[in-house]
Amino acid sequence: MKYPPQIKIPATYMRGGTSKGVFFKLDDLPSEAQSPGSQRDAILLRVIGSPDPYGKHTDGMGGATSSTSKTVILSKSTKPGHDVDYLFGQVSIDKPFIDWSGNCGNLTAAVGAFAIEQGLVAADRIPDHGSCTVRIWQANIGKTILAQVPITDGQVQEAGDFELDGVTFPAAEVAVTFADPADGALFPTGNTVDTLTVPEHLLAGGRLQATLINAGIPTVFIRAEDLGYDGTELQEAINGDAKALERFEQLRAYGALKMGLINELSEAANRGHTPKIAIVAGPKSYAASSGKVIDSEQIDLNVRALSMGKLHHAMMGTAAVAIAVAAAIPGTLVNAATQGRADNGVRFGHPSGTLKVGAEVVEEEGLWQARTVTMSRSARVLMEGKVRVPVA
Template sequence: MAHTPQIKIPATYMRGGTSKGVFFRRDDLPEAARVPGPARDKLLLRVIGSPDPYGKQIDGMGGATSSTSKTVIVSKSTRENHDVDYLFGQVSIDKPFVDWSGNCGNLSSAVGSFAIASGLVTNVPQDGMAVVRIWQANINKTIIAHVPMTNGEVQETGGFELDGVTFPAAEVQLEFMDPAAEEEGGGGAMFPTGQLVDELEVPGIGTFRATMINAGIPTIFLDAEELGYTGAELQEAINGDPAALAKFETIRAYGAVRMGLIKETSEAVGRQHTPKVAFVASPIDHTTSSGKHLTAGEVDLLVRALSMGKLHHAMMGTAAVAIGTAAAIPGTLVNEMAGGGERDAVRFGHPSGTLRVGAEAKLIDGEWSVTKAVMSRSARVLMEGWVRVPGDAF
């Protein structure tokens, strides 16, 4: 009996922020997978080890969480004033699809490093800071990565500490330019409903105050107290409660319809990556997932966010952009929980600790505009070489 051999594809396994993913140069992919379509999706599913009814991704590179079931494709950019194009694929763990509807802010921090190390960007200093201009192809936005260089190579080690990541590394600053997302059906508006705070009616569950914003990634912010939470919950409090997860998914589906991202709530099952749903609260003293005691005075507000149907262990980078943007705009739920008023930066608490993000917001002709959001992450190569998949997998 003939057997199809495995093929090997050049790949790099990287941590970016609090996420991990498999990075590819587009031109290293098999020809059929260099363009969008079923072949590309099937290949990436097999690389990560999905769909897996056991929910473990044992037969692939995935780590069985939304933070570790990720893929990135990078290529030289033909777009003016950009170095590389970056495409992000969020791979479902238990279903056979790859969600291309949004960006990953955490893995964005690794794109510049990968581009330099893989030879896609060559005009960089021997020492100092390399500036890599990235076109984020999922949402058609520019990200500017400031990547430290030492002796002609990307510097990955350093003393920058990021809550949610065990070891320190080199700091990579990211600028998300004009981060208000232009989503299909959303009209490109930062607040697609036209309101800073809406009454979101969810049949069978209730009506909730919600700030629905397109910035970094489409996000629905809710008041933790209205949901019966304090905002200091850790993963098990939510992920160990099937009724709570079902409630959040239903809220997310109805919010997606209100934001114009989908026409019917039934479509939400095929769009797991966006929008995100998060709940916010005023600060209280509490203990993080690492056992560290966090006092109310150390942060401006508390935020808990769900990704791919589960509470995130820290904070998605794109959701952090949404938090920073909403916090900068008086009248949103996020701004309210942070104490109100005008601000150009916010420090928020998440399950693993804290994160600071800045945003520049301006009111122009009655419409809010954000020119950029800024935050720091870190990134490093974990493994490089080839990833192998059966030749008939795609």
């Protein structure tokens, strides 16, 4: 029996923040994958190596974690005042499914560099030295993001001395600003704290307080102590506990239902990327996954967030946006956890270390609004060429 040769698709493998993904220009994709739908998803699933019942992504470009099973499609922007349209796909590891419902804040840091190098940014906007402000239209959520990409001799500068906890080597700093990061109402229920009614087997008493916020990415914040944690846990403490992961997933579904993101609890399984669920606690000292000691005096609070059903090794960029906005607003569980220490931005502890994020929020006519959120990340090209995909 004859088999056709693999197709070859131009692609770039990039790190952005604490994530990695396969980047494509829209017009480099096969014609059938240039529009949303099952054919696009099938090709991208095969690129990553999903679904993989072994959970290894041995036969694909994925890294078998939520941080490394990602795809990005970029094109010259059709939105006035923007340079590039950015579409993100979170690829499930063990299911034939790509979640297009949200953004990846970490990979956003790599979008600007890719756009410049691929000719998606007008040449007259790129200085010889300094930084280029790449105006990104985030197509998943319909929001503007600005990336300050360092430039040397007219080329993207990737090397530098900026250190980011969760990334082994230093690189050039990329400042990323999320404009108007709320998708609709900042608090979908109108409350800074809600009470979720959940089954007794998930929580004694069946009532759980949560802050449900829609900034950067829809996020469900819960006090760590309410679930029996102290907020300094590392990955193995939660990811090695199947019952704990199942409880988090069920609580996430109840949060999604309360936020109006789903109509039935069962629908949460088909949008694993959103909402995120996170636990918050006051500033406590701990040893990060690298062994680095994080002193309580260095941070305003501790946050541990789950992504695609597992505790994240550091922090999702979009969840960091949610943390910064919630920390700046009195009455939220996140703000309460800071114990009044987050006046000028917030520095929080995560499993790999710390991250500082600044948010500008205002209260108008009794409603809170998020104007901007800014953080620093780094990014670089890991490999470029053509990815090969077997013909189905």
